[in-house]
Amino acid sequence: MASIIEKTAVPLSQLGIDSKEGANELFQELRQQFELDRHTQSDGESLRIKWLGRKNGILPRISENWLKQAPPELKSTTGMCFNILADEISGIIKLYLLIDDTWDINPSKFTSEQLEAYLAEKQMAREAAERDATRNQVDLSLPGVPRTIGTTHIIRQTISEIERIFLAIGFSVAEGPEIENTYFNFEALNIPEHHPARDDMDTFYIRGGTGPYPLLLRTHTSPVQIRTMQKQQPPVRIIVPGKVYRRDHPDATHGFMFHQVEGLAVDTDITFCDFKGVAEYFVREFLGPHVKTRLRPSYFQFTEPSAEVDGSCIFCKSAGCRICKFTGWIELFGAGMVDPAVYGFVNYDAQKLSGFAFGMGIDRLAMMKYGIDEVPRLFQNDVRFLRQFP
Amino acid sequence: MKILYPWLKEFVDLAVPPAELGARLSLAGLPLDSLEETTAGPVLDFEVTNNRPDCLGHYGVAREAAALFRLPLKPLVPLLKESSEKASKLIRVEIESPDLCARYTARIIHGVTVQPSPLWLRERLTAIGQSSINNVVDIANYVMFELGQPMHAFDLGRIAENRIIVRRARPSEKLRTIDGIERVLRKDACVIADAASARAIGGVMGGAYSEINFDTRDILLESAWFDPISVRRTAKELGLRTEASFRFERGADLQMVELASRRTAQLIKDLAGGQVLRGVVDVFPAPKKAAEIEFTRREWLRVMGADVPDAEVEAILAALGFEPKRSRSRGAGPEDATWKCKQPSWRRDVKREIDLVEEVARLYGYDKFPPRLPPARLPATRLPHAQAEDRLRERLIALGYQEIVSITLVDPELDDLFRLDGVQPALLSNPLAQDASRMRTNGVLSMVQALEWNINHAQQDLRLFEIGKRYELRDGGAFEAPILTLGATGLARVKSLHDNERPFDFADLRGNLDALGDLAGSWNCHAGGPSWLAAGRAATVALNHAPSEAVGNAGQLARDTMERFKLRQPVYVTELQLLPLLAAIGTTQAARRFESWPRFPAVERDFSLTLPDGAAFGAVADAVRTLGIAEITRIDPMDMFRSASIGEGRYSLLLRITFQSAEATLTEAQLSEFSDRIVGALETKFGASLRSR
Secondary structure (H helix, E strand, C coil), X not given: CCCHHHHCCCCHHHHCCCCHHHHHHHHHHHHHXXXXXXXXXCCHHHHXXXXXXXXXXXXXXXXXXXXXXXXXXXXXXXXXHHHHHHXXXXXXXXXXXXXXXXXXXXXXXCCHHHHHHHHHHHHHHHHHHHHHHHHXXXXXXXXXXXXXXXXXXXXXXXXXXXXXXXXXXXXXXXXCCCEEXXXXXXXXXXXXXXXXXXXXXXXCEECCCCCCCCEEECCCCCHHHHHHHHHCCCCEEEEEEEEEECCCCCCCCCCCEEEEEEEEEEECCCCHHHHHHHHHHHHHHHHCCCCCEEEEEEEECCEEEEEEEEXXXXXXXXXXXXXXXXXXXXXXXXXEEECHHHHHHCCCCCCCCEEEEEEEEHHHHHHHHHCCCCCHHHHHCCHHHHCCCC | CEEEHHHHXXXXXXXXXXXXXXXXXXXXXXXXXXXXXXXXXXXXXECCCCCCHHHCCHHHHHHHHHXXXXXXXXXXXXXXXXXXXXXXXXXXXXXXXXXXXXXXXXXXXXXXXXXXXXXXXXXXXXXXXCCCCCHHHHHHHXXXXXXXXXXXXXXXXXXXXXXXXXXXXCCCXXXXXXXXXXXXXXXXXXXXXXXXXXXEECCCEEECCCCCCCCXXXXXXXXXXXXXXXXXXXXXXXXXXXXXXXXXXXXXXXXXXXXXXXXXXXXXXXXXXXXXXXXXXXXXXXXXXXXXXEEEHHHHHHHHCCCCCHHHHHHHHHHCCCCCEEEXXXXXXXXXXXXXXXXXXXXXXXXXXHXXXXXXXXXXXXXXXXXXXXXXXXXXXXXXXXXXXHHHHHHHHHCCCEECCCCCEECHHHHHXXXXXXXXXXXXXXXXXXXXXXXXXXXXHHHHHHHHHHHHCCCCCEXXXXXXXXXXXXXXXXXXXXXXXXXXXXXXXXXXXXCCCEECCHHHHHHHHHHHHHHHCCEEEEECCCCCEEEEEEEEEEECCEEEEEEEEEEEECHHHHHHCCCCCCEEEEEEEHHHHHHHHHHHHHHCCCCCCCCCCCEEEEEEEEEECCCCHHHHHHHHHCCCCCCEEEEEEEEEECCCCXXXXXXXXXXXXXXXXXXXXXXXXXXHHHXXXXXXXXXXXXXXXXXXX
């Protein structure tokens, strides 16, 4: 005896059904089959495909094989039975599909009446929750509980950013003392006593040192070049952030204390092209990918050839403005190839080694980048300033 | 250096307008500062770097422009009509100090008429910012701005015995200079003297006695070369910076000495009349041959990293006066190309091959070199404690502290308020102002000043920190130590819709410190601190790793210190030595290991105790811990109060002790036994009594 499912594949006549009772029995069998299916199958979608599926569903098959090909005398009975069964089945499958969305009960364990009741209850709860939500809606226009979060000083942030930029291309961070002596600050950087270059950096001297060289507040971070090369053989790749001091009368654009970052790379194969590459890389990373770099010949006692590094004006996009003095360029920092005379002070072989060095004013770069108008703001430590750079 | 454009064009036939000339020279090492129009024509103001005294005259700038635009530079061949009388018969020049003056020339002009300068000369001098004195002085100045050679004209009638002696100043020798000031000369100053006394300070300024005046008829024109260091020291010590000293201290041109004198004499003759005596008295004890410098392509490539055509090398070096000669290559390859060059007398700064490399590079154009990133050779490292500092900074920020950066030069009087005994401060010998004349010996002053600034600017609720340094002298040398300083004042919690306000209190400070201490294996705090902290509200802080070594102090600012800064709200300050703290953060982090927690439930027991006043919570907790009950996981003070019912000299402490075992759920019997032992110990040790259980 073929299963009821198999029976749906053939017309009634072939099943030997010729009476209303016979047809009724077949539908009864189908009803039992469905109950069996839905108790073993909790997934509404699978049930739907099996029973109602357009391609190969059981009900469309019955319609095709039994109904359309029914002998005239059975047509009305089978039609009626079919409609009743189809209503029942699709009703239950619809409940299943609804429960599929929430998945909080297993529908196969319940009768269709229980499922109906369950869904009704669910709907009511949902409506109640929606009413509650409207009533209890938090006022999003109100501020939350205030929490004081600290901030990092903008100079420290800028130093960190510069460190990140140079660490990425193999430069280590070094440091050195702020109270220096004339040897490291001047002499070993090829700035002998009585050289006019000393005029360019008005110097604070410290009383009471007893060493062979007078103590001073370093006028640049360059002494750390010497200190590093004295300790370390090439390859050298360092940057040195720190405080420096110049005996300048303070005003909106000058303070007697400011911050610099020194850079130094010495190796057997460093050339001016490397220096240029590093300068361009830094300017792009720090000021933005569209900022162009220009090198201008300049003069420093401890570099040769020397250069000023200019960046295309970020304020007017090089169109010309007051800040760039209508040149389209802003001076960023001084640099150059390490003067061979400097190697003499640290016992490096000037014939075999070459390198570049640079020194940039962090405060100026930060002021430019963040539009800070006056130097004194940086060190007044007014919290209205500090909290603008969280 | 101000350059008058039409004047410049007398030496080089420029086709570019002044603005473009300025822009192009800026990219070749002569940065243009400004460009302005004057009645005499456009004036370009260039910033001349210290190494280029040759550009402190129009002719030198013309040479740069000629080299840049590849134009011919007009040669200097001043023609001079001289009389038959020989100058050398009339005047004697001796150089007693050739180390101070390498060359001295004198020309004599008889019968001049000193009068105001003609208009064109006045206009040109005005255009470059110089005032006009009289024709003779103006001409000497004019030629200085033209050729870069400073000169001085003496009234010959005032030169005793017609003798010029170049010598060192005598001890405390005096001279009234043309600005009317009597100056005492330093021992090693170079003076130009006659038979009687000093008449000028060599290379710096002439004397008033022999200066040109409207009655002067006969002139001695000095053109000389003075030693840069000597001129610089003299000018600096006299506080007398002149156009002459500016040029000599950067190094004048030994060969220009005579040429400039000739040009000046001719102009004087043309504009002031008179007769130029024949010849020049030229004392030049040790003329030197021009030094030879090699330029090799090998070195060029080694330093610059990109090639340059031979023709460029030769054109640039030739235009700048280096007379390059391609020499026979030592090797076969193109890298072995070598040029022998001569150092021109006006380029004392170019002595080495690297100097020539720079000359070629700057005129070839820095823009022609391709950028490239050098390969990294070693792993890049941060400062030794950078990571610990990051952690510390992160935590401070989480605690709501804002980072400050202070000026480290401070007022010694205020710094002394926070200076520890025995700390020798580092004082400036040349401060700009008294209130910035010492390197701070501590960070507390800066912190208090930052708090003060903000409070005075209506910002009262503050939590600030600084990671900086303190400075002192030790054994005649400098000593710097990194420090962390904290400052807090005002409200710990501001009033809002959700909360009431609450002032920052010692407990907040303690909580903040503990949150930092967590990073470093926690603190060991003792009562008492330095003089600027209020008695009874101060703590000396040590790390648990090394409890006997104080790393700093924390507490509330003492009343008299507050008054000093006119502070009217409680202020809490902390200063900690940074290095031991960072080291402890590092080791603590390295030693951290995961610890599992017991599966069995924790049980809390509250003990309501009354204790005598001296028994601090810490001592009570220690006494409980020394019982060695392994199951105790926490000891917390839940409430503290005094009341009449407890009585004088005692207080009530609600102690909550948490028990938990790793082995089993604690039974009521165990807990009772623990409680009895605890109460017993506290009764014995402190005379504690249990109010209730």
